[in-house]
Amino acid sequence: MKEPILKVKNLNVKLDSEEIIKGLSFEVKEGDVLTILGPNGAGKTVLLKTLVGIFPYKGKIEWRKDVRIGYVPQRVPFIKDIPINVEEFFLLKTTSEEAREILESVGFEESILKKRLGDLSSGQFQRILVAWALVKNPNVLLFDEPMAGIDISGKETIYNLLFKLKKERNLTILLVTHDLSVVFKFSNFVVCLNKCPICQGVPKKVLTPQILHKLYKEEVKFYTHCH
Amino acid sequence: MNQFILSLITGILIGAVSGYLGTLMLSKRMTLVAGPLGHLTLPGIALALIYGFDVSLGAFPFVILGIVLIWIFEIWTKLPMEALTAIVFSLGVAIAFLFLPIEQAKTALIGDITKVGVYETITTVTLCSLIFFVIKKIYAKMILINISEDLAKTSEIDIKKYNILYLLAIAIIVALGVKMVGGLLTAALVAIPASASRNLSKNLFQYTSLATFFGAISSFLGILIFKFTALPAGPSIIIISSLIFLVSIIFKR
Numbered sequence: 001m002k003e004p005i006l007k008v009k010n011l012n013v014k015l016d017s018e019e020i021i022k023g024l025s026f027e028v029k030e031g032d033v034l035t036i037l038g039p040n041g042a043g044k045t046v047l048l049k050t051l052v053g054i055f056p057y058k059g060k061i062e063w064r065k066d067v068r069i070g071y072v073p074q075r076v077p078f079i080k081d082i083p084i085n086v087e088e089f090f091l092l093k094t095t096s097e098e099a100r101e102i103l104e105s106v107g108f109e110e111s112i113l114k115k116r117l118g119d120l121s122s123g124q125f126q127r128i129l130v131a132w133a134l135v136k137n138p139n140v141l142l143f144d145e146p147m148a149g150i151d152i153s154g155k156e157t158i159y160n161l162l163f164k165l166k167k168e169r170n171l172t173i174l175l176v177t178h179d180l181s182v183v184f185k186f187s188n189f190v191v192c193l194n195k196c197p198i199c200q201g202v203p204k205k206v207l208t209p210q211i212l213h214k215l216y217k218e219e220v221k222f223y224t225h226c227h
Numbered sequence: 228m229n230q231f232i233l234s235l236i237t238g239i240l241i242g243a244v245s246g247y248l249g250t251l252m253l254s255k256r257m258t259l260v261a262g263p264l265g266h267l268t269l270p271g272i273a274l275a276l277i278y279g280f281d282v283s284l285g286a287f288p289f290v291i292l293g294i295v296l297i298w299i300f301e302i303w304t305k306l307p308m309e310a311l312t313a314i315v316f317s318l319g320v321a322i323a324f325l326f327l328p329i330e331q332a333k334t335a336l337i338g339d340i341t342k343v344g345v346y347e348t349i350t351t352v353t354l355c356s357l358i359f360f361v362i363k364k365i366y367a368k369m370i371l372i373n374i375s376e377d378l379a380k381t382s383e384i385d386i387k388k389y390n391i392l393y394l395l396a397i398a399i400i401v402a403l404g405v406k407m408v409g410g411l412l413t414a415a416l417v418a419i420p421a422s423a424s425r426n427l428s429k430n431l432f433q434y435t436s437l438a439t440f441f442g443a444i445s446s447f448l449g450i451l452i453f454k455f456t457a458l459p460a461g462p463s464i465i466i467i468s469s470l471i472f473l474v475s476i477i478f479k480r
Contacts, residue, residue: 052381071381079374082254083428089374092367093382116429132378 005030005067005140005172006051009060013043013050020046024059024197028189033166033173035187035203037180039216042194044176045074048144051174063140070138072129074146074176079125080118086128087113094135105168106131106161122146126158134165141165143175145182155179159186183207231454233348234340238446240355241403242416242464246442248362248400249421250435251393254373258418263312264401265413267293267319272335272410273327281347282338286410287402289319294394323410338409338461341453351403358396365389370431407446408461419468420445423475441471 006028013021020043028034036044050057052071063069090099103112106127120128126146133141143162163186166173177183183190183203190206192198198215199206252258268286275285293315300311327335343351368389372379379386397417404413420441421434428434449464 049377052377054377054380069381071378073375073377076375076378078254081256082370082374083425083430083434084370084374085430088431092371114430 002030003064004028005032005064006174007060007062008051009062011047011050011057011059011061013046013055013057015046015055020195021050021057021193022196024191024193026191026197026200028172028174030172031170032189033163033175033187034189034191035183036174036176036191036193037178037183037207037215038193038198039178044178044193045144047193048142048174048176052142067140068136068138070133070135070141072126072133072141072143074144076125076129083116083118085114085116086120089117089128090132090135093132098135102131102134103128106134106165123157127161130158130161130165134169137169139170140172140174143173145175145177145179155182162186180207180212230341230343231450233343233345234450234460235447237343237348237351238340238407238450238460238464239443240351241400241407242420242442242444242446243439244355244359244362244442245400245404245416246420246424246438246440247359247435248396249417249419249442250424250438251362251366251369251373252397252417253421253425254370258421259414260312261397261401261404261417262414263316264290264293264397265405265410266316267410268402268405269319269323269327269335269410272405273323273331276331276334277326277328281350282334282406283347283350283402286405287398290398290401293319294398320410333459334409336409336411337459338405338407338412340407340450340460343406347406351406354399354403358399361392361396365392366435369393408464412461412465415465415468416442419465419472423468423472426472426475426479441468445471 004027008027009025011021011024012019024047036047038044046055049055051061052069086103087096087099090096099113100110108127108131117125117128130143141162159182162173162175165171175187187203189201190203191200192206192211192215194215199211249258252261268289271285271287271289272282275282296315297308297311300306300315301308304311323335368379368384371382372384372386372389376386400417401413404416408416420438423441424434424438427437445464445468448467450460452458452463453460
């Protein structure tokens with residue numbers, strides 16, 4: 001069997017002296033679709049950002065040597081402040097040719113290239129961010145679901161797209177969501193998090209009513225022991 | 228060489244490069260920084276006027292000193308940057324007026340580009356070209372940093388390195404700008420052309436080209452106004468670019 005694509009051991013993340021993630025360990029195998037599940041404020045986004053190297057941490061994060069990461073952030077706050085069109089956004093990182101290819105593969109017409117980023121709908125913009133993450137042909141995609149602003153049909157489209165891309169490009173996907181249907185429909189491994197690790201495993205097995213109750217109904221606790 | 232031509236060359240170049248840099252500052256919401264930085268160069272300008280050397284040369288160490296002080300104070304005190312900027316720039320203004328001869332005050336405050344010499348023109352041309360190429364070189368990376376630091380970090384961009392180059396470009400532009408519009412008006416040089424341009428632009432290319440053009444044409448017309456009416460050039464330049472801004476509102480997309 002091949003080495004896991006990611007090994008996380010006893011991960012602790014502290015931001016501004018507040019403990020966000022405590023004692024988390026898990027592994028991701030090649031081809032997995034791993035969901036990070038938890039209520040608001042549970043540390044899901046922080047975990048994803050830590051994995052891509054944005055935040056400092058204690059513990060171990062080991063990516064396999066051949067890994068190329070594509071990252072889709074939850075928010076891009078200042079995008080409307082800058083007059084920039086889709087093509088120029090891709091030119092910040094790649095060539096016009098690669099941009100065209102990728103945009104086509106995520107289902108855009110060529111006319112999208114000249115559209116201003118600030119004028120796109122939230123669903124379109126999300127797909128643009130996914131496309132942007134595919135530049136340089138990553139084999140792992142980290143996807144942070146936006147809290148709001150994408151309607152149900154937009155959401156369907158984006159997850160169908162991610163799944164299609166996974167098959168076409170043999171991607172390993174780590175995604176953050178608080179939507180249970182996404183977990184059951186798309187992922188084969190789940191890590192439940194509410195600051196402390198709550199559960200992990202195959203969604204249908206580990207997401208029992210008791211676990212979900214523990215995950216969502218108990219308040220987010222700050223200085224309790226994890227057990 | 229003709230004094231008028233020298234003023235035009237210096238003015239147009241400073242205007243153009245300030246406009247270009249202004250597009251980055253605007254997308255980072257930092258245009259106002261050029262104001263306080265300009266104010267705190269006043270002691271340097273005062274020294275330059277008293278001892279008769281290049282105003283920009285006097286101004287530059289004070290901008291750098293200001294940036295370093297604000298940065299150190301921020302680490303030490305954790306006070307917000309804007310409060311520290313207020314402290315540092317008022318200190319600059321206060322010190323300047325302790326010893327600035329009153330007859331020189333006008334030049335210090337609103338600039339005077341109509342007396343630049345050959346030497347000053349050459350240094351300005353050199354510095355402006357250098358800054359222009361530095362900005363061009365870092366532009367894509369800076370825009371990505373401004374759009375999202377997270378995306379920049381995951382694209383393996385060394386944010387600190389680019390920010391230092393960017394701040395250095397601001398420092399030099401402020402030091403050059405005080406020559407043209409004085410210690411009071413430097414924020415206008417970077418803020419107005421970029422804002423007018425943003426009103427009109429659909430993409431980055433238009434945004435940067437228009438801002439550069441608006442900066443250049445404002446300086447050109449401002450210096451012409453001085454030539455034919457003897458109104459001071461610095462304020463005229465700012466008024467012209469403000470007019471361009473007003474017109475841009477009408478045509479705003």
